[in-house]
Amino acid sequence: MAMLKNLSALTILLSITIALLPRATFATVGIPNCAKGVTGDCGFGFFKIIVLGDTSAPTDECCRQLVKAGKNCHNQFVESIVSSRKPIRGTISDVYRRSNETWNNCSATSSVSPPEPAH
Secondary structure: OOHHHHHHHHHHHHHHOOOOOOOHHHHHOOOOOOHOOOOOHHHHHHHHHOOOOOOOOHHHHHHHHHHOOOOOHHHHHHHHHHOOHHHHHHHOHHHHHHHHHHHHHHHOOOOOOOOOOOO
């Protein structure tokens, strides 16, 4: 009986760890300062789409936040993921492809103009 309780507790702990792993992975990637205007939920959503290959579309609000942060900031985020050697779904080329698709979709549908590039 005691062994069954220990096994149940271990199963619960393992389930919680697995559920929290993607958020913990996202938190340690190293978010660039330019992305301060992107909420944690939106950032995690972009992480799931770009890195983990989630096929859901970002919300309009998340797209507005991304476009407001700018393409350069978006690229910095993607580069920090690739250079961190965190687990990704597919290849690095897949990450860049999903990144470009996400940016293009958001910039095409967002009512916000991206910031002017720094000279």
